[in-house]
Amino acid sequence: MTTLVWGLRTLKMADLRIMGSKIYTLWGTLLILLYFCYSGTEAVRCHCHPCYNSDTNGTCETLPGGACYASKSLTPLTDWEDLETRTWGCLAPEGGTLLQCQPSAVPHREVSACCKNEDLCNLNLNLTFSEEDFLPGVVHPSDPEKRAENVTQIVLLISVTVFLLILIVAITIVYLRFKRQEFRRKQLLVDSEHETFVPVGQTLHSLIDESQSSGSGSGLPLIVQRTIAKQITLVRSIGKGRFGEVWKAKWRGENVAVKIFFTTEEQSWFRETELYQTVLLRHENILGFIAADIKGTGSWTQLYLITDYHENGSLYDYLRLHALDTSEMLYLAHSAACGISHLHVEIFGTRGKPAIAHRDVKSKNILVRKNGTCCIADLGLAVKYVSENNEVDLASNTRCGTKRYMAPEVLEETLNKNHFDSYKQADMYAFGLVLWEIARRCVIRGFVQEAELPYYEYVGQDPGIEDMRKIVSVEKLRPTIPAVWEEQEYLKVMGRLMCECWHPSPAARLTCLRIKKTLSKMIETIESAPK
Structure with missing residues (x-):
């Protein structure tokens, strides 16, 4: 019986129709024969x-x-x-x-x-x-009303059928795209199930030092990064932005910062992770990168970027809480210049470092370390220069820098995107504004000015592109330099440096290496002066 059922299921519809017609013919023939047999x-x-x-x-x-x-x-x-x-x-x-x-x-x-x-x-x-x-x-x-009604029903049936087919195709396409994205994320998460054991007692700095001594120069091995990311415990949120949210977290008792990107900012996460793992990028004045990973399941995903934690927060926050003496001002400015200078410089060699322009230099993207020096953070918009083929590796995301800190050529959209020095010169314009923010908080004769953002006297908290273009490019205004700075030697030099940084002509602006050397000499003068 089972064999018979299986055989019937395998028959095609055409075969069933042929078989039915043959049975009908046979049955009709039998009826005819019976009729003739019994008829008079x-x-x-x-x-x-x-x-x-x-x-x-x-x-x-x-x-x-x-x-x-x-x-x-x-x-x-x-x-x-x-x-x-x-x-x-x-x-x-x-x-x-x-x-x-x-x-x-x-x-x-x-x-x-x-x-x-x-x-x-x-x-x-x-x-x-x-x-x-x-x-x-x-x-x-002879029934025109019924004929017209039937035509209407056929048209309606065809319309509904076409609509349902289109709906089914659309749902299928959306479903397949969703499954493709889920598959991609699961591929990235597959190694997280196989946790590599990090020996008890190992600190983050010891792990990083071992990695540096091995000659890689580009951070921890990926499997170790995923192990660390899996063991992270989030403590509290310390900041939010357009990219996502920053949390203070713990790893085996050590404080770390976790930058959690929105899922819509996946390209920014990939870009910043790639740049932080650039060979020879690690520097004391660049935010220390620890690990990056994608955490989650099929229903939710978190893009982690784990870095050193600095309790003083950003330079923007630090300046609002602290007045500076001359040495503190110079240490902050010099260390920030060292970080940007290391980004800008290209290191040649077998495993060299490409030149990198930040493209979003501002006080909120510079962190203050415990010793009073700065480190540069947020490389999501950075651009690399590959000298071997003279190629500018530009980020694929559509974000632009902060409008308040945009150079005149960026506001006017005249920046040469194929010339790498153009990006470095735009960085120097923004760094000149950061120097102004730092110098403004230096105490002079027992008096210190309130912390303010550049151009605060001309525009509001969230200026638009047109607002900044009018102020910077048309009216050619710059932040006000107080006359009292002329009475203090170091502030006088700082004023001259920032004016040369925000020069309207990009080619006339100072390089970050030049600023670094000038500030270094001033620090040596202060340190050698008799107490």
């Missing part, structure tokens, strides 16, 4: 109209085994009137009497019947149309 052999006289090859008395005589028939049909004359036609006559046995006298399985506008029990029996046959001949689904030529 005597001839019968029938009424005929019209009569062919018969007497004029309106009758005909069948052959033995034949039958009498009567038929009635409706033929449309107009859309509202039908012509009724009746016929009577004799059926020969070889003409398929049995099948010809059976009712049709398909509704039509013709009815017939047969008999052979007595002479002229076909005069008494009841010819009545059945209800099936006038079913709603059967449209007759």
Whole structure:
């Protein structure tokens, strides 16, 4: 029985139709044979109209085994009137009497019947149309309303079918794209299930030092990074931005900072991770990179970037809480210049470092370390220069820098994007504004100014591109330098440096290496001065 069922399931629909037609033919043949076997052999006289090859008395005589028939049909004359036609006559046995006298399985506008029990029996046959001949689904030529209604139903059916097909295709495409993204994320997460053991007692700095001594110069091995990311415990949120959120976190009791990117900022996460793992990028004045990983399951995903934690926060926050003496001002400015200078410089060698421009230099992207020096953070917009093929490797994301710190050529959209020095010169314009923020908080004669953002006197908290273009490019205004700075030697030099940084002509601006050397000499002068 199981074999029979399996065999039937494997048959195609065409095979089933062929088999059914053969069974129907066989069954019809058997009925005909049975009819001839049991039917009488005597001839019968029938009424005929019209009569062919018969007497004029309106009758005909069948052959033995034949039958009498009567038929009635409706033929449309107009859309509202039908012509009724009746016929009577004799059926020969070889003409398929049995099948010809059976009712049709398909509704039509013709009815017939047969008999052979007595002479002229076909005069008494009841010819009545059945209800099936006038079913709603059967449209007759004489019924224009039903014909129009049927056309409307067909059009509606086709429209609904096409709409459903389009909907199914759209849902299928969306589903396949979603599954492709999930597959990509799961591929990135697959190694997180196989945690590499980091020996107890190992600190982050010891792990990084071992990695540096091995000669890689580009951070910890990826599997170690994923192990660290898996063991991270988030403590509290310490900042939010357009890219995501920054958290203070713990790893085996050590403080770390975790930058959690929005899932829509996946390209920024990839870019910043790639840049932080650049060979020889690690520097004391660049935020220390620890690890990067994608954490999550099929229902949620978090993009982690784990770095050193600096409790003083950004330079922007630090300046609002602290007034500076001359040495503190110079240490902050010099260390920030060292970080940017290391980014800008290209190191040649077998495993050299490409030149990098930050493209978003501002006080909020510079962190203050515990010893009072700065480190440069947030490389999400940075651009690399590959000297081997003279190519500028620009970030693929669409974010631009901070409008308040944009150089005139950036605001005017005249920056040469194919020339790497253009990006470094734009960095130096923004760094000049950062120097102004630092110098403003230096105490002079016991008096210190409030911390403010550049151009605070000209624009609001969130200026637009047009606002900044009008101030910087059209009116050529710059932050105000107080006259009292001329009375203090170091502030006088700082004022001269920042003015040369924000020069309207990019080529006339100082390089960061030049600023670094100038500030270094001033620090040596202070340190060598008698206490």
